[in-house]
Amino acid sequence: MARKKLIAANWKMYKTPDETRAFLRDFLPLVAGHDRDEIVVCPSYVDLAAGVEAAKGSNVAVGAQNVHWKSEGAFTGEISAPMLLSVGVTHVIIGHSERRQYFGETDDTVNLRLKAALESGLTPICCVGEVLEEREAGLTDDVLRRQCVRAFHAISAKKAAKLVIAYEPVWAIGTGKTATPELAADAHAVIRREAKEAFGEEFAARLRILYGGSVKPENAAALMAQEEIDGALVGGASLDPKSFAAIVEY
Ligand code: 13P
Numbered sequence: 001m002a003r004k005k006l007i008a009a010n011w012k013m014y015k016t017p018d019e020t021r022a023f024l025r026d027f028l029p030l031v032a033g034h035d036r037d038e039i040v041v042c043p044s045y046v047d048l049a050a051g052v053e054a055a056k057g058s059n060v061a062v063g064a065q066n067v068h069w070k071s072e073g074a075f076t077g078e079i080s081a082p083m084l085l086s087v088g089v090t091h092v093i094i095g096h097s098e099r100r101q102y103f104g105e106t107d108d109t110v111n112l113r114l115k116a117a118l119e120s121g122l123t124p125i126c127c128v129g130e131v132l133e134e135r136e137a138g139l140t141d142d143v144l145r146r147q148c149v150r151a152f153h154a155i156s157a158k159k160a161a162k163l164v165i166a167y168e169p170v171w172a173i174g175t176g177k178t179a180t181p182e183l184a185a186d187a188h189a190v191i192r193r194e195a196k197e198a199f200g201e202e203f204a205a206r207l208r209i210l211y212g213g214s215v216k217p218e219n220a221a222a223l224m225a226q227e228e229i230d231g232a233l234v235g236g237a238s239l240d241p242k243s244f245a246a247i248v249e250y
Pocket of ligand 1: 168172176
């Protein structure tokens with residue numbers, strides 16, 4: 001079954017609203033008319049409104065980098081799905097390894113955020129992936145299975161329809177070490193099997209699983225050639241319009 005690839009930029013803690021507008025001014029003409037893949041840019045919260053405004057009417061959607069599971073409340077520093085929707089955001093990254101490593105994100109909070117995103121109609125890009133010690137200890141498949149089982153807990157196939165997964169091996173993020181296309185494809189197959197367990201065969205066949213971790217213009221084509229790889233979640237190489245456009249056009 002053909003799955004439309006999704007190429008997403010995760011800008012992490014980079015760029016101001018002015019820089020967001022400047023990026024889109026340069027980037028949009030480079031990908032104008034590109035409809036082979038879905039294109040999403042995920043800037044920081046303060047850039048979201050500027051991003052949505054600048055991308056209006058284009059083939060580029062705007063996503064956030066996190067979302068809280070409550071619609072509102074006394075949760076200083078958090079942001080909710082209705083707030084994201086109110087400024088025109090359509091996608092959201094959930095459970096990125098930097099949230100898990102530095103900000104106490106757990107499999108359980110990933111599950112709560114995922115449920116809230118799906119409930120609200122946002123398209124969640126839920127991140128999973130092993131750290132180097134887990135890979136070296138032969139635990140990659142176990143870690144991926146655990147992260148998926150707990151992320152998918154108590155979510156129905158119907159509710160999960162918009163779900164996107166990103167496989168991001170932590171040792172490949174920002175290190176210049178990319179997983180080989182074959183190694184990434186193996187991990188994706190493990191994730192797809194878990195999705196089949198949780199949501200059924202038809203769902204699993206439609207599920208898009210992105211690869212993230214040192215994706216660059218030079219390695220994008222080889223990664224995207226893998227049948228199991230349905231797009232990319234790009235950090236560093238997405239900050240420059242030419243470089244991100246080259247990845248989109250792999
Ligand atoms: P890099 O592309 O900089 O390795 O980052 C990957 C990532 O974390 C995307 O979410």
